[in-house]
Amino acid sequence: MxxxxxxxxxxxxxxxxxxxxxxxxxxxxxxxxxxxxxxxxxxxxxxxxxxxxxxxxxxxxxxxxxxxxxxxxxxxxxxxxxxxxxxxxxxxxxxxxxxxxxxxxxxxxxxxxxxxEFVDKKFLIGKTIAIGGTATLNYAIDTFNSETVAFKIDHYAQEAMDEVLKVESMRNQQREIAALKQFGRLRGYGMVTDEQGLHRHYIASELVQGEDLSKYLMKLEDAIRKNRNINELKKHFEQIFNIALQFCHEIQQYHDGNFIHRDIKPENMMVVQQDENIALKLVDFSGMIKVEDVFDDEDDDYGTTKYIAPELPQAKHSFVTDAYATGVSLHKMLELLRFPQFKKLRKHSQFYEDAFQRLSKTVDGLMVAEPKMRIAIPAAINILNSVECNSMPMMRV
Known part of the structure; x- marks a missing residue:
């Protein structure tokens, strides 16, 4: 079992x-x-x-x-x-x-x-983290290294696939393995055999402990709505702004490695709490693809509908389609800064008003419908970096 x-x-x-x-x-x-x-x-x-x-x-x-x-x-x-x-x-x-x-x-x-049952005499499978459309993600213990890892098992057995699906499944697995390996997050991969003797792919990777950014922002929104203390509101404002900046930095490191994520959204960005600070870490590499492989890929509508760039699926995935998804993700943070609680803060402080305007400019630039006119992630970082919010130090992992 x-x-x-x-x-x-x-x-x-x-x-x-x-x-x-x-x-x-x-x-x-x-x-x-x-x-x-x-x-x-x-x-x-x-x-x-x-x-x-x-x-x-x-x-x-x-x-x-x-x-x-x-x-x-x-x-x-x-x-x-x-x-x-x-x-x-x-x-x-x-x-x-x-x-x-x-x-x-x-x-x-x-x-x-x-x-x-130990998988490959190494991984001890634990409780389920999440069940997706094509795979189940479990906790597991790497008994060789005493490390808790994320263990993903495909739903579909190799024996149940036709040749076309087998090729596609193998290709997607190889892409995910390549990305995880390049960024030091791969812990193992191979096949598991179930009770019926059927074989399924598995990938073990670094476990990122925390909660996804979508849930984190919902909690932050509740805290903002209940808060009237000006000093606490300043901290919340600066925290939101720094999250937006960290979000862009985290995406850019994968672009620097020549990878396109294809499913950027707050749910795929984990918030890692470290004392009073936080760090963001991108997860779900199942759709990640190298730039040189894009033109051979036929899954041009890959991603989550709300975050898919308007030129898809007629065009191919690229850094600018990732940029569009980043803009949609940052739009939620911009909406939080529009709350009435922050209006007085922005009205009486040019610093906070300038930060708000720069985030607004960044979101607008990332969400331009015409891909040739859309700004890239480095440009977004440059716009945001001109405002420094130091109350909560930015941490990157």
């Missing part, structure tokens, strides 16, 4: 504590079920009860018991599986031996003994 232990692994912890957390949760559950069964045990069931007790004892024994591996994650989970298999066999035998124990549902017996 690809999602074994997804309900029990505390994925935010380092590898070893996460494994022990899973162990503790499972052993507690098994112990409770066994205690319920043994409470009704009479003399006829002594032998079965004793055998079950041996396995329960191993499960709830001390963490440093001689027969419990504590340092090797794979060995520990294999050992756990052996214990659970023993518990399952004894409980099943028990049910066959005495139907009086039918108060232990059979699904509970199955539930306490999931099979553990």
């Amino acid at each position: 690809l999602t074994a232990y997804q309900h029990y692994i505390a994925i935010e912890h380092p590898t070893t504590p996460a494994i022990h957390y899973a162990y503790d949760q499972r052993s507690t559950h098994v112990h409770d079920l066994a205690a319920q069964a043994m409470a009704e045990m009479d003399q006829r069931r002594t032998n079965l009860g004793y055998g079950l007790g041996v396995f329960i004892g191993r499960l709830i024994g001390t963490r440093d018991a001689d027969d419990r591996p504590t340092n090797n994650p794979i060995a520990l989970f294999q050992w756990m599986n052996e214990c659970y298999s023993g518990v399952k066999n004894y409980l099943q035998s028990w049910l066959q031996y005495d139907e009086a124990l039918d108060d232990i549902p059979s699904e509970d017996i199955v539930d306490i003994t999931p099979e553990i």
